[in-house]
Amino acid sequence: MKFNKRNIYISPKAKIGENVKIGDNTSIYDNVVISDNTIITNDCVIGEPLQDYYFNNNYNNPETIIGANSLIRSHTIIYCGCKFGENFSTGHRVTIREYSIFGNHCRVGTISDIQGYVTFGNHCWLHSNVHIGQKSTIGNFVFIYPYVVFTNDPTPPSEICIGPTIGDYSQIAVFSVILPGVKIGKHCLVGAGSIVGKDVDDYQLVLGNPAKPLKNVKDIIDRKTGKSHYPWPYNFDRGMPWQGMNYEEWLRKQE
Amino acid sequence: MKFNKRNIYISPKAKIGENVKIGDNTSIYDNVVISDNTIITNDCVIGEPLQDYYFNNNYNNPETIIGANSLIRSHTIIYCGCKFGENFSTGHRVTIREYSIFGNHCRVGTISDIQGYVTFGNHCWLHSNVHIGQKSTIGNFVFIYPYVVFTNDPTPPSEICIGPTIGDYSQIAVFSVILPGVKIGKHCLVGAGSIVGKDVDDYQLVLGNPAKPLKNVKDIIDRKTGKSHYPWPYNFDRGMPWQGMNYEEWLRKQE
Amino acid sequence: MKFNKRNIYISPKAKIGENVKIGDNTSIYDNVVISDNTIITNDCVIGEPLQDYYFNNNYNNPETIIGANSLIRSHTIIYCGCKFGENFSTGHRVTIREYSIFGNHCRVGTISDIQGYVTFGNHCWLHSNVHIGQKSTIGNFVFIYPYVVFTNDPTPPSEICIGPTIGDYSQIAVFSVILPGVKIGKHCLVGAGSIVGKDVDDYQLVLGNPAKPLKNVKDIIDRKTGKSHYPWPYNFDRGMPWQGMNYEEWLRKQE
Numbered sequence: 001m002k003f004n005k006r007n008i009y010i011s012p013k014a015k016i017g018e019n020v021k022i023g024d025n026t027s028i029y030d031n032v033v034i035s036d037n038t039i040i041t042n043d044c045v046i047g048e049p050l051q052d053y054y055f056n057n058n059y060n061n062p063e064t065i066i067g068a069n070s071l072i073r074s075h076t077i078i079y080c081g082c083k084f085g086e087n088f089s090t091g092h093r094v095t096i097r098e099y100s101i102f103g104n105h106c107r108v109g110t111i112s113d114i115q116g117y118v119t120f121g122n123h124c125w126l127h128s129n130v131h132i133g134q135k136s137t138i139g140n141f142v143f144i145y146p147y148v149v150f151t152n153d154p155t156p157p158s159e160i161c162i163g164p165t166i167g168d169y170s171q172i173a174v175f176s177v178i179l180p181g182v183k184i185g186k187h188c189l190v191g192a193g194s195i196v197g198k199d200v201d202d203y204q205l206v207l208g209n210p211a212k213p214l215k216n217v218k219d220i221i222d223r224k225t226g227k228s229h230y231p232w233p234y235n236f237d238r239g240m241p242w243q244g245m246n247y248e249e250w251l252r253k254q255e
Numbered sequence: 256m257k258f259n260k261r262n263i264y265i266s267p268k269a270k271i272g273e274n275v276k277i278g279d280n281t282s283i284y285d286n287v288v289i290s291d292n293t294i295i296t297n298d299c300v301i302g303e304p305l306q307d308y309y310f311n312n313n314y315n316n317p318e319t320i321i322g323a324n325s326l327i328r329s330h331t332i333i334y335c336g337c338k339f340g341e342n343f344s345t346g347h348r349v350t351i352r353e354y355s356i357f358g359n360h361c362r363v364g365t366i367s368d369i370q371g372y373v374t375f376g377n378h379c380w381l382h383s384n385v386h387i388g389q390k391s392t393i394g395n396f397v398f399i400y401p402y403v404v405f406t407n408d409p410t411p412p413s414e415i416c417i418g419p420t421i422g423d424y425s426q427i428a429v430f431s432v433i434l435p436g437v438k439i440g441k442h443c444l445v446g447a448g449s450i451v452g453k454d455v456d457d458y459q460l461v462l463g464n465p466a467k468p469l470k471n472v473k474d475i476i477d478r479k480t481g482k483s484h485y486p487w488p489y490n491f492d493r494g495m496p497w498q499g500m501n502y503e504e505w506l507r508k509q510e
Numbered sequence: 511m512k513f514n515k516r517n518i519y520i521s522p523k524a525k526i527g528e529n530v531k532i533g534d535n536t537s538i539y540d541n542v543v544i545s546d547n548t549i550i551t552n553d554c555v556i557g558e559p560l561q562d563y564y565f566n567n568n569y570n571n572p573e574t575i576i577g578a579n580s581l582i583r584s585h586t587i588i589y590c591g592c593k594f595g596e597n598f599s600t601g602h603r604v605t606i607r608e609y610s611i612f613g614n615h616c617r618v619g620t621i622s623d624i625q626g627y628v629t630f631g632n633h634c635w636l637h638s639n640v641h642i643g644q645k646s647t648i649g650n651f652v653f654i655y656p657y658v659v660f661t662n663d664p665t666p667p668s669e670i671c672i673g674p675t676i677g678d679y680s681q682i683a684v685f686s687v688i689l690p691g692v693k694i695g696k697h698c699l700v701g702a703g704s705i706v707g708k709d710v711d712d713y714q715l716v717l718g719n720p721a722k723p724l725k726n727v728k729d730i731i732d733r734k735t736g737k738s739h740y741p742w743p744y745n746f747d748r749g750m751p752w753q754g755m756n757y758e759e760w761l762r763k764q765e
Contacts, residue, residue, distance in 0.1 A: 001284040001304060001316070007262055007517055009534065021309075024264065025280065025535065027552070029511040039309055042282070042300070045552070045584060049511060054531075054549055054581060061511070071309060074300060074332065077584065077602055092332055092350050095602050095620050110350050110368055113620055113638050113656075125412075128368050128386060131638060131656050143412050146368075146386050147404055149657055149684050151702065155732065155739040156681050157635075157653050157746045171411050174404050175432045175450070177685050177702055192406065192432055193450040193464050195685070195703040209464060209703050209719060222410065229410040236412045256539040256559060256571070262517055276564075279519065280535065294564055297537070297555070326564060329555060329587065347587055347605050365605050365623055380667075383623050383641060398667050401623075401641050402659055426666050429659050430687045430705070447661065447687055448705040448719050464719060477665065484665040491667045 002042050013061075014047070023074070030061035031080065035068035044072055048079040050098060067104065079116065091128060103140070105239070118163065123240065127174075135163035139186070141233070141240070142166050145174040154180045167202065169233060176211075187231045189217050203231070257297050268316075269302070278329070285316035286335065290323035299327055303334040305353060322359065334371065346383060358395070360494070373418065378495065390418035394441070396488070396495070397421050400429040409435040422457065424488060431466075442486045444472050458486070512552050523571075524557070533584070540571035541590065545578035554582055558589040560608060577614065589626065601638060613650070615749070628673065633750065637684075645673035649696070651743070651750070652676050655684040664690045677712065679743060686721075697741045699727050713741070 006024040010016065013030040020034050023042030028034070032047035040046060047064045062081040066072070070088040079097045085104035090096075094108050097116030102108075106120055109128040118132055121140035126132075130144050133152040138144075152163045164178040167186035172178065176194040184190065184200045191207035191214075200206050204213045205220060217230035229235050237243040242250035261279040265271065268285040275289050278297030283289070287302035295301060301319065308314045317336040321327070325343040334352045340359035345351075349363050352371030357363075361375055364383040373387055376395035381387075385399050388407040393399075407418045419433040422441035431449040433439065438454045445451055446462035446469075455461050459468045460475060472485035484490050492498040497505035516534040520526065523540040530544050533552030538544070542557035550556060556574065563569045572591040576582070580598040589607045595614035600606075604618050607626030612618075616630055619638040628642055631650035636642075640654050643662040648654075662673045674688040677696035682688065686704040694700065694710045701717035701724075710716050714723045715730060727740035739745050747753040752760035 001264075001266060001282070001302075001308070004264065006264065007535070009511075009514065009516065011511060024282070025262070027511070027534070043298075043553075047511075048584070051581075053511070071306075074303075075330070075585070093348060093603060111348075111366060111621060115638070128370070129384075129639075145406075145411060147402065147657065151655075151684050155730075155742075156655060156683060156699075157742055158739060159746070159748070173411060174406055179702060192434060220410075229413060232410075232412060236414070238414070256519075256521060256537070256557075256563070259519065261519065279537070280517070298553075326561075329558070330585070348603060366603075366621060383625070384639075400661075400666060402657065428666060429661050447689060475665075484668060487665075487667060491669070493669070 011047070017068070029080070032064045032066070034066050035070070035086075037068055038066055038070040038072070040066075040072045041074045043075045045077045046072070048077050050080065062098070073110075081116075085122065109146070121168070125239075133161075133163055135161050137163060137165045139166055139168040139170070141169045142172075144172045145176075145192075147175045148172050149177045151177060152180045169231065171232070187217060189220070189230065266302070272323070284335070286318045288318065288320045290321060290325070290341075292323055293321055293325040293327070295321075295327045296329045298330045300332045301327070303332050305335065317353070328365075336371075340377065364401070376423070380494075388416075388418055390416050392418065392420045394421055394423040394425070396424045397427075398425075399427045400431075400447075402430045403427050404432045406432060407435045424486065426487070442472060444475070444485065521557070527578070539590070542574045542576070544576050545580070545596075547578055548576055548580040548582070550576075550582045551584045553585045555587045556582070558587050560590065572608070583620075591626075595632065619656070631678070635749075643671075643673055645671050647673065647675045649676055649678040649680070651679045652682075654682045655686075655702075657685045658682050659687045661687060662690045679741065681742070697727060699730070699740065 002023040009027040011030045014028045014032040016034050017036035019037045021039045026044045029047035053059045064080045065083045067084045067086040073092045075093040076090045077095045081098040082100045084102045087105045090108045091110030093111050096114040099117050100114050102120045103122035105123045108126045112130040114132045115134045117134040118136045120138045124142045126144045128146045131149045133150045136150045150164050152161045162181040165183045170188040172190045173192040176190050179197045185202035187203045188200050189205045194211040195209040196211040203216050220228050233247040257278040264282040266285045269283045269287040271289050272291035274292045276294045281299045284302030319335045320338045322339045322341040328347045330348040331345045332350045336353040337355045339357045342360045345363045346365030348366050351369040354372050355369050357375045358377035360378045363381045367385040369387045370389045372389040373391045375393045379397045381399045383401045386404045388405045391405045405419050407416045417436040420438045425443040427445045428447040431445050434452045440457035442458045443455050444460045449466040450464040451466040458471050475483050488502040512533040519537040521540045524538045524542040526544050527546035529547045531549045536554040539557030574590045575593045577594045577596040582600050583602045585603040586600045587605045591608040592610045594612045597615045600618045601620030603621050606624040609627050610624050612630045613632035615633045618636045622640040624642045625644045627644040628646045630648045634652045636654045638656045641659045643660045646660045660674050662671045672691040675693045680698040682700045683702040686700050689707045695712035697713045698710050699715045704721040705719040706721040713726050728738050730738050743757040
């Protein structure tokens, strides 16, 4: 259905690995590297050029690398200069601007908009309609839910650009804003609808507008079970490297 | 302008009704049924396959049914397994994932993202940029306004998935979040910018973060008219089955 | 990379100026005027018809004018009846509905959704994912940040449509909602995450849900510099007509 070699453009300057599939209506521009076993589905643009392309005849497209075993869903636009590790995947209509760096096993959901010049660790999952401003730095195992916005200009409009920093394992729930330069620690939970303007210590639940620290995530007690779901790696393993084994066991092996 | 038979893909396993128009650059995949008099405009994907398609050579695309007299605007992606009643319409760039069920006369606005496994009644109108999480259940005559998010995981990330339930005639105003499992009654109004974490009784206006019940919608008095606009079916009939007749008269005929 | 004359549709009723580039997979419909030196990139639709087109054989597409030196990025949909001044630019996947009027030097960011029947002055910058409801009126030098929503129906659903009005130089920060009919003065700053339901005087900072006036923007003192960044034209000039000269000097020249 998707791979009929219909209306495809692949630059002669692109490098396409072994066992790569490219869907109909997709364009792969100059200096894009698609690693082995990756699927680029239909209607995608990979290696989207910088604005300079339109005005400079000597423009040279920076290198873009899509890691092995990735799955790029339809209508995704990935700018030049980006680098993605293995097993990267996107939903539909994702826009990822220049010089975005993602580790391995990351996912970016439908309509999400990554503004470029950002760094993600491994195993980050971004749900639909997430907006990550420039100069954001995100650790490993960070989950970001729909309609979350990361900002970077404290006095708009200005030339200041200081993105948020998010520690490993933290969860940013739907409809939250992380304000410029805010540092969120490890294993934090930002509750739905929060506007976070101050730094957050490790293991804190914060909530509200403005967001305030409420309690340690270990003290979020589930009424049914009488236990806390957090730190979540003890209770969730789908797609995680500790899937099918104990999280603590996996942690010890990392040392 | 839109129907030049340019770069169209229609699967031999699709069934196309009488008097159907299909726009340029559109793909209709396996086992899609397009009912009579429906218009699928340009750059759409109908019957988008499940992830299994990419990895399983024996994949069989579940049936997708678009009802009669529908209008699908450009760049809409509809997954396999969905069923839409008659007179369905979408804005642009709508994404509707697998096994979404819509009644008759429903509308889904531009960029909206329906996550799949949801049920809508008849005459539901979703405005632009609405996000409906999996396992949501929506009644009849429900209007959902821009940047509304329905969620389903109370302790993210987890394997729990309990969507909200919305009663007939309820209105969810812009920029509101309905939290997992919340039940909203009939004829309710959720005010702009609300985070709704508790069930809402019939005819209630709720507002705020966290949302609190303020009054019966019948007591929302318009300063100019001195009357309440609610229950709204008495004061709005465009596109509704009681258009041109009295709402109470129509109600009596339904009994 | 983008200009291979592949799968392009240009209506014989469109007028294409001098030195215009049109990207692959783009459609230019009836009665569109593309002014000189403008670049329409790939996968765009310019002159999208009104709904009447689908049902009326005598439909005539209203005129659409894109000003000179504009840059329309990929997957943008611009409806018929719109008029844009010079140096207009869009991000990706922008949707601009019918009869939207923009002055010169305006920018509309990725995924933004302009609902039509709106008026913008000159030098307005809309960031990603902005939603502007019908009947909104925006002055000059107005910046609107991601996930801002302008609404227009005070008692949804109804036939009332009264959009907000925004004065020159005002800034609407991320994740804010401007409620129907609200008038915001000149040089205002609406802080992140605000729901603005009351009119705002010139030079006011407003914040919160519901938004309340906090102080004059001149009294927002930066801790580092001990000075206020506002009114911002004294401290930001990139892309502005006073770039490289003093703002007051430029102001005097306008008189």
